[in-house]
Amino acid sequence: MLTLAGAPALSPFRLERLLAQLRVLDPGIDALGARFMYFVETSGAFAAQELQRLCELVDGAEQLDETGSGLFLVVPRPGTQSPWSSKATDIARNCGLARVQRVERGIAYLVTGGSADARSREWIAGALHDRMVETVFTSFDQVESLFAQEAARPLRIVDVLDGGRAALERANAEFGFALASDEIDYLCEGFVALERNPTDVELMMFAQANSEHCRHKIFNASWSIDGEAQSHSLFAMIRNTHSHAADPAVLSAYSDNAAVIRGHEAGRFFPDPATREFG
Structure with missing residues (x-):
């Protein structure tokens, strides 16, 4: 994996505004910096020309020297791929960088001063990222988890034919389908009529399509x-x-x-x- 430092992530105005917000949480903070960081998963070593082309694409190459307790590295949640990454990876490959498997982007926030207390750092981290789609690392060594690959797991069968409604209730609790009572009845009756058991994937698809978040x-x-x-x-x-x-x-x-x-x-x-x- 390659790690490249890019341009400042925030304009001076936005940086000052964010610094003011952080000082509400910790008045001891002296300064704040923010730079884009690029993490590149490759299938092999780059030639010098390829590395130069990649550096031109992300507009930067120098390493970030400032590490330690003041580092808050905001990256997409492991196990997900950001929309930016999907597009950037395609661009890199179309530019002849065939060894690029995936490019991901994060922001390295460098907080100077402030308390080293764990609770204070937790508050600061919370203000710097969207926990729905992002996570915060405190070391560049943790970035490898962004590209971790898990082996595909086999389908699981929910035994409705033998277990009846209770089997669906257990699956509902285990997988977090959030199925209502009438929906469980509907599924139970449907698969009994089909004379087969549902898979965990089918139940998840039903739960998503039938949730209140779906306008249909x-x-x-x-x-x-x-x-x-x-x-x-x-x-x-x-x-x-x-x-x-x-x-x-x-x-x-x-x-x-x-x-x-x-x-x-x-x-x-x-x-x-x-x-x-x-x-």
Whole structure:
């Protein structure tokens, strides 16, 4: 793995604002620095020319010397790949860096002064990262875990045919599916009717697609007001506006999460096939 230091991660204004926020947590903090760090997983050693090309892509190459108790290294959570990494890895490969397996980016925050107390450092770390998608390392030695590969685990079968509803309840608690009681009944009846047992993957897919975070469960459902069934689902009510407007410019709406609208003729900006110049 290669570790490269890049440009400052924050403008002076944003750095000062963040420093003021950290001083609320620990008034003893004297200064704050922030630089992008790039971590590159490779399949082999780079030639000098390849390394130079990589350094040009990430705009930096010098190592970060300041380490120790003041380092807070914010990186994506191990086991995930950031959207930035996905795009940057493609760019590196398209630039001829075939040995690049993955490029990941983090931010090294260097906090000068302040308390060395564990509780204080925990507060500071909490202010520097989004714990939903990021984690904080205190040493560059920990970065290797970003690229750790786990062996694929086999499917697990939930024995509904023999265990009945209780088997689904145990799986619900173990995997954190957050299935409601009526959903467990629905699954149990469905797989008994199919005369087969579900896998853990099928149950996870059902839990995700059927969760309240998925708009289709709520907006496409039938519903009633004061016991009176409504003729339109919530999605149908939204579509109803378009059906009454009947704008001829709208060729397709609410189809596959997209709409097609008639535009007007316009010039196109593309390269000449002979000269390869844009014009």
